[in-house]
Amino acid sequence: MLNQYETVFIMTPVLSEDQMKETVNKFEKILLDNGCELIHQENWGMRKLAYPIAKKSSGFYQLFEFKAEGSFIKELEIQFKRDERIIRFLTVALDKHAIQYSERRRENKRKAAEEEKKASINELN
Numbered sequence: 001m002l003n004q005y006e007t008v009f010i011m012t013p014v015l016s017e018d019q020m021k022e023t024v025n026k027f028e029k030i031l032l033d034n035g036c037e038l039i040h041q042e043n044w045g046m047r048k049l050a051y052p053i054a055k056k057s058s059g060f061y062q063l064f065e066f067k068a069e070g071s072f073i074k075e076l077e078i079q080f081k082r083d084e085r086i087i088r089f090l091t092v093a094l095d096k097h098a099i100q101y102s103e104r105r106r107e108n109k110r111k112a113a114e115e116e117k118k119a120s121i122n123e124l125n
Helices: 018-035 072-082 096-124
Strands: 003-011 037-053 054-066 086-092
Touching: 003 018, 003 037, 003 072, 003 096, 018 037, 018 054, 018 072, 054 072, 054 086, 072 086
Parallel strands: none
Antiparallel strands: 003 054, 003 086, 037 054
């Protein structure tokens, strides 16, 4: 049975836009190549860190929500540790309440984007 997980990782802020996308694509490919079901992903962009990590005070944040075998998580985390572009990562297993929360959050975000789109269309008219 597949469990549902959420991984957030922080990439070093010195990456170019292309290098950042390449890093995200690399980890997306690792997930898909290992039979994971990618449910959702979000780029949270550049954010200030709570405390300096490797003399960096900010980083690019990325979230993946996916279903995978429990044994795969160790392999994924080894890949994060091997990549010098990743300065921090955290993977958590989602219980049913966290999954419901995540679904509601995505739905609310989608509705807000639709409302914003309608508002901008109305402004044009």
